[in-house]
Amino acid sequence: MxxxxxxxxxxxxxxxxxxxxxxxxxxxxxxxxxxxxxxxxxxxxxxxxxxxxxxxxxxxxxxxxxxxxxxxxxxxxxxxxxxxxxxxxxxxxxxxxxxxxxxxxxxxxxxxxxxxxxxxxxxxxxxxxxxxxxxxxxxxxxxxxxxxxxxxxxxxxxxxxxKYFHGFIALCGSSPAYVFMFIEAMADAAVKLGIPRNKAYKMAEQAVLGSAKLALETGKHPGELKDMVCSPAGTTIEAVTELENGGFRSTIIKALEKCAEKSQRM
Missing domain, CATH: 3.40.50.720 (NAD(P)-binding Rossmann-like Domain)
Structure with missing residues (x-):
């Protein structure tokens, strides 16, 4: 160029x-x-x-x-x-x-x-x-x-x-912060379960990277990919149930709405 x-x-x-x-x-x-x-x-x-x-x-x-x-x-x-x-x-x-x-x-x-x-x-x-x-x-x-x-x-x-920029800021401009918080929380849980901190961060980061790449490259709906991991009466569905009980999805939606509202006021 x-x-x-x-x-x-x-x-x-x-x-x-x-x-x-x-x-x-x-x-x-x-x-x-x-x-x-x-x-x-x-x-x-x-x-x-x-x-x-x-x-x-x-x-x-x-x-x-x-x-x-x-x-x-x-x-x-x-x-x-x-x-x-x-x-x-x-x-x-x-x-x-x-x-x-x-x-x-x-x-x-x-x-x-x-x-x-x-x-x-x-x-x-x-x-x-x-x-x-x-x-x-x-x-x-x-x-x-x-x-x-x-x-x-x-x-x-x-x-x-x-007109869609406020939503984009919430979805993508600010979302690295949400993802880093998620990685940190996963690593904290891993440490609680006995995994050394330095390994916990690396494994959590790779898990997030790999999951995003799988969604991008397969083009499958995230719900379908989630279901592929959730075996009947298995370990993953226990974790998913707990996330739902804690308002995981609704909290994310509310957070993005708050971010977009702040962008509109700026």
Missing amino acids: NKKIGFIGCGNMGKAILGGILNSKKIAKEDILVSTRSEKSKNDIEKEFAVKTTLDNKEVARNSNILFLAIKPNIFKSVLSDIKEEISKETIIISIAAGISMNDMEEWLENNYKIIRTMPNTPALVGEAISAICPNKNIKEDELEEICNIFNMFGKCEILEE
Whole structure:
């Protein structure tokens, strides 16, 4: 890809995307420029990723064909106002900020810029993100394909209407936290049953990874896969019954609803 990619801001999610892109080895480090707010964060990014960095957001805006805005929602408007005169009309602007709508960005930029709103998740760091992508009307079909190719460098992506983003944030943007809690709880139970802690974590992590891969690769309904494990009067159905008694599914549903409601209020 013969494009210059810029990052304004590089927090946890920005680092996940940057790391995922670099790990794909499809884009040269020399074609990436990152701006940060402090000298310390600038030095940290240089040390961790060996890419060019700056404290000047305008420099990144001027020199990027594809511009990631990986900044907090509360400073989004002021940063856009500061850099908008530096951005070419051919530059593709990609936002990963929760709570910042396409309408917000178009209003703050004032003119017809190419904008894509996205929501990735942190498994980008290991090439297994799932990202939602929503383009505005100025994005051409080949440009959208190009952006999808970038996101596929560190996982999978889905084109999604913006009205579904709150649900996507609850389902995918925040879900790594739920899964990590599940892994931790499984490992705690294993330790209680006598399995050493370091082994318990590895085994729980592989069990979750393998189960997800089985669902993805077979295409079978999760309920069908669950039933395959649950032998009549067996051990697994005992565990499943206890989970149901504890409100396992309803708690997950309520948690995702709360997450989506918070996203709507932001």
